[in-house]
Amino acid sequence: MSPTGPQGDPPTPERGRARPAGTFKVGTIAGSDVLVSSSWFLVAALISVVLAPQVEAARGGLGALKYVVGVVLAVVLYGSVLLHEASHAVVARRYGFRVTAITLHFLGGATTIDAESRTPRQEFWIAVVGPLTSLAVGAVAGGLWWITPDGLLRLGIGILAASNLLVGVLNLVPGLPLDGGRVLKAAVWGATGDQHRGSIVAGWGGRVTAVAVLFWPAAQQALTGVAPDLLDYVLAFVVATFLWAGSSAAMTHARLRRRLPALVARDLARRTLAVPSDLPLAEAVRRAQEAAAGSIVTVAPDGRPVGVVNEAALLATPEERRPWVATSTVSRALAPGLTLPVGLSGEGLLRAMGSEPASEYVLVSDDGSVFGVLSSADLEAAFRATAG
Numbered sequence: 001m002s003p004t005g006p007q008g009d010p011p012t013p014e015r016g017r018a019r020p021a022g023t024f025k026v027g028t029i030a031g032s033d034v035l036v037s038s039s040w041f042l043v044a045a046l047i048s049v050v051l052a053p054q055v056e057a058a059r060g061g062l063g064a065l066k067y068v069v070g071v072v073l074a075v076v077l078y079g080s081v082l083l084h085e086a087s088h089a090v091v092a093r094r095y096g097f098r099v100t101a102i103t104l105h106f107l108g109g110a111t112t113i114d115a116e117s118r119t120p121r122q123e124f125w126i127a128v129v130g131p132l133t134s135l136a137v138g139a140v141a142g143g144l145w146w147i148t149p150d151g152l153l154r155l156g157i158g159i160l161a162a163s164n165l166l167v168g169v170l171n172l173v174p175g176l177p178l179d180g181g182r183v184l185k186a187a188v189w190g191a192t193g194d195q196h197r198g199s200i201v202a203g204w205g206g207r208v209t210a211v212a213v214l215f216w217p218a219a220q221q222a223l224t225g226v227a228p229d230l231l232d233y234v235l236a237f238v239v240a241t242f243l244w245a246g247s248s249a250a251m252t253h254a255r256l257r258r259r260l261p262a263l264v265a266r267d268l269a270r271r272t273l274a275v276p277s278d279l280p281l282a283e284a285v286r287r288a289q290e291a292a293a294g295s296i297v298t299v300a301p302d303g304r305p306v307g308v309v310n311e312a313a314l315l316a317t318p319e320e321r322r323p324w325v326a327t328s329t330v331s332r333a334l335a336p337g338l339t340l341p342v343g344l345s346g347e348g349l350l351r352a353m354g355s356e357p358a359s360e361y362v363l364v365s366d367d368g369s370v371f372g373v374l375s376s377a378d379l380e381a382a383f384r385a386t387a388g
Contacts, residue, residue, distance in 0.1 A: 023103060030089040032099040032111075034082065039106035044074040051159070058155040073156055078104055080137050080164050085109040087133040091126050107242055108167070115351075116257075120190035120198075127182030131171040138164030175205030177246030199254030206247025214240035259383065260346040268382055269342065269363050269372030270294035275327055277306060281314070282322035295373040297362055298331045305339055305362045305370050307331030339364055342371040353379070 023035040048070030055066040055073075062069065081104060088111040089099040098114040117123035141161035148154040174184035181202040189198035217228035217236050273293040275284045277300065288296050296309040306328075313330035337356025342363040344352055353361065353376065363371045 029082070029086045029102060030093055030099065032089050033101045035101050035103040037103060037105035040078065040104055043106050044071050044078075047071075047074040047077065054155060054159075055152065058150070058152050069152060073159060076156060076160060077163055078109075080134065080160060081109045081167070083137060084130045084134050084167065085111045087129045088113075088126055091129045095122050095126065097126075107239065116195075116347075117186075120186040120195075123182055123189065123198075124186035127179045127186065128172075130179045131168045133168075134164045134171065135168035138162070138166075138168060173205075173209055174202065175207070175209035175243065175247060176202045176250040177206060177243070178209070181206050181247070181250070196254040196258045199250055203247045203251035203254070206243050206250070210240045210243035210247065213243060257347075260350070263349055263379060263382060264345040265340065265349050265363055265374055266342050266345075266371070268378050269374050270378070272297050272362075272370060272372045274299045274303075274305070274370040276301070277328035277331070278326045280323050281317060281325045281327050281330060282319070284309070284327040285314070285322065295360070296327065296331075297370050297373065298328050299370065303369055305334055305364065307333050308338075308360055308362060308373065334362060338362060340374070341366075349379075 022038045024038075025033050026036050027034045048067045051070040051073055052066045055069045056062065082102065085102045085104075089102055092099050092111070092113050095117075099111060100114055101112045103110050103112070113126070117126060138161050141157050141164065145154060145157045145161055148157055171178050172180040172183070175181045176185070176199070184205055185195075185198035185202040187198070188201045189195045192198070213236055215236075217232045220226060220228045220232065271291070271293045272295045273284070273288045273291050274297050275287065277298040279298075284296050287293075297305050298307040298309070300306050309327060309331050317325060317330060335356060335358075337352075338358050338360075339362050340349075340352050342365055357376075359376050361374045361376075363374055365371045
């Protein structure tokens, strides 16, 4: 399956990344965690049952052990899936992207990349290397199959060859979320210069593919001469649902990202009053009211912002005490990531906020002076407004 980047949720700053529910870590490849979904055990059992007759034919008399052999074959097959996903991770890391995890699940695998490709060339190579790896594994296994004696080993090599060739070919189908969809996206992006249009076109390709998969069992007998069974219909429904959901999510994500350039830090900043840290709180409040400022930032003698007045702490301070309390006593200290350049916008703004999640950020001008305060809530509200 295709590598995945940030998905189409509203642009809130990223929270700490937690391991997805229902997964467990089995190792690390190319600096990325390898996670296995609990759904893998279901598919391993299914593969074991489906392959049991072939295992019995290759070596009779195994009894219940034929199911154990099936599970071993499932592990080998998913090892090749892991190789497919690892190739995505290696190329993405060579382009400078952070790859957080490789997850093996019911329908294959997914590689989680923390950022979108910056150019069509990057999109193309990160995507296409996976199917090429599967085709290469299939070709090597196919060559070994011809020189391997009959038995369980030959059966395993044959299954490995057939499955990888099938995965390689199917993943080149031009529709998201398949790798071929990202190849199509790269082609449209390169031809039009519009990344979002590429995602929309590839998303529609994924929807068309989903419909074709859903109706495949009905056409299977006419095209192949093999009558479909209940399992064929169930798998077609599951795969079609996965493809439709993935392509729809990609299209929604593209539409969301198209609106990101409208998010400009300078335009969203609240009017702010900068005051010395030791200024009496009563005087800071008086000046803020006079200037119609929505927030107060404390600054060092050199003008560098060092804190933001906490509104709750301010309101909790009785008015009769405010003339005798320094403004810094009701201020939150600014961590390095909470001071942002005022010129940020779009994805750059979201990445900066995501690296240090907080409710407020101080925006500074090129000369280091305080320009204003950006609230995460204001950013979310502005994003929703662009949808109107």
